Amino acid sequence: MKTIEEKIHAIQNLDDAALEQLADDAGVAVPTGLGDRIRENLAAAALAETAGAVKTVSPQRRMFRRILAASLSAAAVLAGLVLLLQRPAGPEDTFDDPALAYASLQQTFEYISEKVRFGAGMAEEALPLGERPFEILKNINEK
Amino acid sequence: MENDVFCTRFLPLSDGLYRLAYHLLESEAEAEDVVQDVFLKLWRTRDALDGIRSPKAYALTLVRNAALDRLRQRPRLRPLNGLPEAEPRTPSPDGRLDDRERLGRLKEALLSLPPQQREVVILRTLQGLPYEEIAQRTGMHPQSLRVLLSRARKTLKTKTK
Known part of the structure; x- marks a missing residue:
């Protein structure tokens, strides 16, 4: 039977090929769930890294972040107040009486309709003018 | 890597x-x-x-x-006969948990999660897979996946405090 020292010496002398040969020995039964346990261990290590990253924020930096957040919040509130005070009075956008609302809507549509009709009339009038260049070109070609 | x-x-x-x-x-x-x-x-x-x-x-x-x-x-x-048992290890004086102890706690917390949550945490934390790929692998909706992961993280945080 080998002593520990002899064993250590023998292992130290194993080359890469010998290590591979031992690793490929299918005669050794691998415990069930080994791969899962390794994954779980590594996941715990990964979680520890994440937790560590959060914990490594220095107190000075934490204080700076708090001051910055408080300043930004105060600036936002101030800006909101300024905007609120400077807001111009806008037109009323609702009606209490549905009949009035309907009348206003009808009036708006009539206005739009009138403008569309006017636009369509102008386009109709302009149509013959648009054909003028073709007529001129046609005359030149015929001559 | x-x-x-x-x-x-x-x-x-x-x-x-x-x-x-x-x-x-x-x-x-x-x-x-x-x-x-x-x-x-x-x-x-x-x-x-x-x-x-x-x-x-x-x-x-x-x-x-x-x-x-x-x-x-x-x-x-190897324990020697006749010698007293070694005293259990205590946390270091500055109060920080030993690395192994911390890992052990995290692993324990991880194992206490329901299998689906555990798998999602492993895929996300260890393998660093994007949500879309984890959703594909697990057949979960990405939104449900985020909720599940968030719950798992909360549980882990509570259990490792």
């Missing part, structure tokens, strides 16, 4: 590493301990692993070295 690359290259080596460790140490428990230690070491140095040409040869060498360390410590590790 990216987490997913690490997992693809190194995790499939676990069986071979165990077999080698077992040959060298002739103890199932110690062989598994060594393999776990080697994987942790690889994980912590993963940023420097991109230049490794043969992950297998590298990992086998790490197992060999870890096994040698174990063998060198063996006489001291």
Whole structure:
């Protein structure tokens, strides 16, 4: 039977090929769930890294972040107040009486309709003018 | 090295590493301990692993070295008859938990999660997979996945406090 020292010496002398040969020995039964346990261990290590990253924020930096957040919040509130005070009075956008609302809507549509009709009339009038260049070109070609 | 690359290259080596460790140490428990230690070491140095040409040869060498360390410590590790039991380890004076202790707690918390939550945490944290890919693998809706992961993180946080 080998002593520990002899064993250590023998292992130290194993080359890469010998290590591979031992690793490929299918005669050794691998415990069930080994791969899962390794994954779980590594996941715990990964979680520890994440937790560590959060914990490594220095107190000075934490204080700076708090001051910055408080300043930004105060600036936002101030800006909101300024905007609120400077807001111009806008037109009323609702009606209490549905009949009035309907009348206003009808009036708006009539206005739009009138403008569309006017636009369509102008386009109709302009149509013959648009054909003028073709007529001129046609005359030149015929001559 | 990216987490997913690490997992693809190194995790499939676990069986071979165990077999080698077992040959060298002739103890199932110690062989598994060594393999776990080697994987942790690889994980912590993963940023420097991109230049490794043969992950297998590298990992086998790490197992060999870890096994040698174990063998060198063996006489001291064996309990001697008649001597009192070693006192349980206490946290270091500054109150910080020992690395192993912290890992142990995290692992315990991880194992206490329902299987689906555990798998999602592992895929996200260890393998660093994007939500879309985890959703594909698990067949979950991405939105439900985020909710599940958030719950799992809360549980882990509570259990490791």
